Amino acid sequence: MSLVATGLVKHYPVRGSDSVVHALDDVSLELAPGETLGIVGESGCGKSTLAKVLVRLEEPTSGTVVLDGVDLTALSGAELRRQRRRIQMVFQDPYSSLNPRKSVGSALEEVLIVHGFGSSAAERRSRVRELLELVGLSPTFAARLPHELSGGQRQRVGIARALAVEPSVLILDEPVSALDVSVRAEVMNLLSGLQKTLGLSFIFISHDVSMVRQISDRVAVMYLGRIVELGGWKPVLDEPLHPYTEGLRASVPVPDPTVHQAIQATVRGEVPNPVNPPAGCRFHPRCPAAVDACLTVMPQLTEVHPQHEVACHVAVAEGHLPLRAITS
Amino acid sequence: MTGQDLLVVEDLRVSVMPSGRRRADGQEIVHGIDLAVHAGETIGVVGESGSGKSVTMLALLRLLDDPLALTGGRVMFQGRDLASLDENELRQLRGRDIAMVYQDPMTSLNPLMRVGDQVREVMLVHGVDRTEAQERTLELFRRVGIPDPERTSRAYPHEFSGGMRQRIVIAMALALGPALLIADEPTTALDVTIQQQILALVADLKDELGMTTIWVTHDLGVVARLVDRVIVMYGGTIVEDAPVDRLFAAPQHPYTRRLLASLPNPTDDDRPPLAQIPGRPPLPGEIVVGCPFRDRCLEARDVCFTTPPLIQRGESKAACWVPPEEWTS
Numbered sequence A: 001m002s003l004v005a006t007g008l009v010k011h012y013p014v015r016g017s018d019s020v021v022h023a024l025d026d027v028s029l030e031l032a033p034g035e036t037l038g039i040v041g042e043s044g045c046g047k048s049t050l051a052k053v054l055v056r057l058e059e060p061t062s063g064t065v066v067l068d069g070v071d072l073t074a075l076s077g078a079e080l081r082r083q084r085r086r087i088q089m090v091f092q093d094p095y096s097s098l099n100p101r102k103s104v105g106s107a108l109e110e111v112l113i114v115h116g117f118g119s120s121a122a123e124r125r126s127r128v129r130e131l132l133e134l135v136g137l138s139p140t141f142a143a144r145l146p147h148e149l150s151g152g153q154r155q156r157v158g159i160a161r162a163l164a165v166e167p168s169v170l171i172l173d174e175p176v177s178a179l180d181v182s183v184r185a186e187v188m189n190l191l192s193g194l195q196k197t198l199g200l201s202f203i204f205i206s207h208d209v210s211m212v213r214q215i216s217d218r219v220a221v222m223y224l225g226r227i228v229e230l231g232g233w234k235p236v237l238d239e240p241l242h243p244y245t246e247g248l249r250a251s252v253p254v255p256d257p258t259v260h261q262a263i264q265a266t267v268r269g270e271v272p273n274p275v276n277p278p279a280g281c282r283f284h285p286r287c288p289a290a291v292d293a294c295l296t297v298m299p300q301l302t303e304v305h306p307q308h309e310v311a312c313h314v315a316v317a318e319g320h321l322p323l324r325a326i327t328s
Numbered sequence B: 001m002t003g004q005d006l007l008v009v010e011d012l013r014v015s016v017m018p019s020g021r022r023r024a025d026g027q028e029i030v031h032g033i034d035l036a037v038h039a040g041e042t043i044g045v046v047g048e049s050g051s052g053k054s055v056t057m058l059a060l061l062r063l064l065d066d067p068l069a070l071t072g073g074r075v076m077f078q079g080r081d082l083a084s085l086d087e088n089e090l091r092q093l094r095g096r097d098i099a100m101v102y103q104d105p106m107t108s109l110n111p112l113m114r115v116g117d118q119v120r121e122v123m124l125v126h127g128v129d130r131t132e133a134q135e136r137t138l139e140l141f142r143r144v145g146i147p148d149p150e151r152t153s154r155a156y157p158h159e160f161s162g163g164m165r166q167r168i169v170i171a172m173a174l175a176l177g178p179a180l181l182i183a184d185e186p187t188t189a190l191d192v193t194i195q196q197q198i199l200a201l202v203a204d205l206k207d208e209l210g211m212t213t214i215w216v217t218h219d220l221g222v223v224a225r226l227v228d229r230v231i232v233m234y235g236g237t238i239v240e241d242a243p244v245d246r247l248f249a250a251p252q253h254p255y256t257r258r259l260l261a262s263l264p265n266p267t268d269d270d271r272p273p274l275a276q277i278p279g280r281p282p283l284p285g286e287i288v289v290g291c292p293f294r295d296r297c298l299e300a301r302d303v304c305f306t307t308p309p310l311i312q313r314g315e316s317k318a319a320c321w322v323p324p325e326e327w328t329s
């Protein structure tokens, strides 16, 4: 495994009270070399928190992150910085993380200098050209300022910057969510290509089920800080076991008017406050299939089919998606 | 114009005016929109960001702010030319006859005022009496799915989620039973399960009230699920105007076809690479000779250096000189 996260918890304090935001609760996952794990879930379910904890931008409350056999959570200082290089993050809006007055070329060079890549300025400049080519930009882009780039070009620069330090794992947090349909296609294809040529592992985070379906080998579905379903992309997204995954899937409008799509709410109510998550199964207040146990007992991820885990009492007992959760 | 047309837009043009120089020509960003909306129709307006969707909607309501200016065209609503109305009459019209819902509900909500009072206010301003306004407010809250209206109507906007705020704005928009609802990306910022709840609400209201709706979105899935007719915008113009099933089955503009092709097929297990559209749309104000899609178009030929008008082809209209039978790609 290139990345193994175990029992990750992240609680944020709430101002002026003893309670905490349960942003991440007991999340474990594994990522094989060259693999893409898609993470899908709605706003506030903890996707970005997971990303930040994995790259140690945030300190987990508890749990460990092991990268290529090295426990990142046990490191600090220079050693952490050295090891952390191999896991890089790409953000939704690279603009906010680019200095508006710095050219693309000098931003990339700076990353190289900070991490001690390239022994001379000439060497670094040639590496910048290489990086730009890698992400499909001509070397002339080195002279451009961030505001002179389109959304797609900016995201390419964001990817080039992450690749500058030769990582083995990329954490992509909503990398195409701000892009238009046709630009999204370019960036998705670029990512797939880079993965093949560089042998990278991806954690691809998105609220967009169709993009997760397009790129993932395996998929984790998150709800209120927990993984509720985990398995191969096809079983999870096309034959889900968890009522929430089913509701999420059925809520995505299909761009085809000949497909009959009932316009009816598939998941009722709203995501509860993560300061006070519901007892038992966190999904129970919105779940069409809930039974008594769901109100009190927290379901654990359980392997129902080979390599397909679900945290739902009814799905585990019945061995399939609970009948009452099936949408037309 | 037929008796059924609620809204008719002819050759609508918008420019960005250079500051300080009053009489100088601006840069045109919306290049002559023609559109007729029939009573009872749900219309989807799609296009990439910057294609002019929002500016067009603001322009037809005469809501453009500096530096944007209406530089041409005519908007007829219920047979009346909006240019002939004074600011007072326009204010009466907006809210009562035409309601607008924006992507960010806080555009329409006052953060310092109880939400119930805000909905009531809309009615009071338009002459509904107090008791009736109060009753209708609670009824509207119930109708748009806000739980426990007696209590929640006394809360402030920050006490609600984004989805609930958007429901409040929809309640406010419906308060005076408008003939036309214009919604500009009303669900773009919401989660899909909440979007689905709002789409269900709007579909119900349409059946119930026969409301005419213009729904601006960049999501072709929402279009397929919700609307009767689709307007596709590109570079500040309409490039296609077609019934929703025709648009998806037989797009008449090369851009529409390539846009549809760039979407992942949700039932294809092979997951082939997504089709790309190399190039970029014209920048706002960029002078384009002929068809705005020309430099990305695989069908372009000499005639495309002349701007194509919307040409009727079957039930669709497309701004392209080359009919699909002659496409080579």
Ligand SMILES: Nc1ncnc2c1ncn2[C@@H]1O[C@H](COP(=O)(O)OP(=O)(O)OP(=O)(O)O)[C@@H](O)[C@H]1O
Pocket: A012, A013, A021, A022, A023, A041, A042, A043, A044, A045, A046, A047, A048, A049, A050, A207, A274
């Ligand atoms: N610094 C912080 N302090 C307090 N609470 C936080 C902080 N960062 C995140 N949270 C809370 O933790 C929860 C998870 O947030 P997170 O940003 O991980 O969600 P997300 O799944 O990435 O959502 P989105 O789809 O909106 O990006 C949310 O309830 C959020 O409000």
Ligand SMILES: Nc1ncnc2c1ncn2[C@@H]1O[C@H](COP(=O)(O)OP(=O)(O)O)[C@@H](O)[C@H]1O
Pocket: B016, B029, B047, B048, B049, B050, B051, B052, B053, B054, B055, B056, B066, B067, B068, B283, B284
């Ligand atoms: N206040 C403004 N000043 C100058 N240009 C503007 C302004 N508002 C919008 N534009 C330009 O008008 C064009 C259309 O914008 P808009 O209607 O918001 O697009 P859409 O809603 O389709 O994303 C864009 O190129 C945008 O940059």
Ligand code: SF4
Pocket: B253, B254, B255, B291, B292, B293, B294, B295, B297, B298, B299, B300, B301, B304, B308, B319, B320, B321, B322
């Ligand atoms: S008018 Fe010409 S350039 Fe424009 S879309 Fe049609 S074929 Fe392409």
Ligand SMILES: [Mg+2]
Pocket: A047, A048, A049
């Ligand atoms: Mg996030």
Ligand SMILES: [Mg+2]
Pocket: B053, B054, B055, B184, B185
């Ligand atoms: Mg807009």
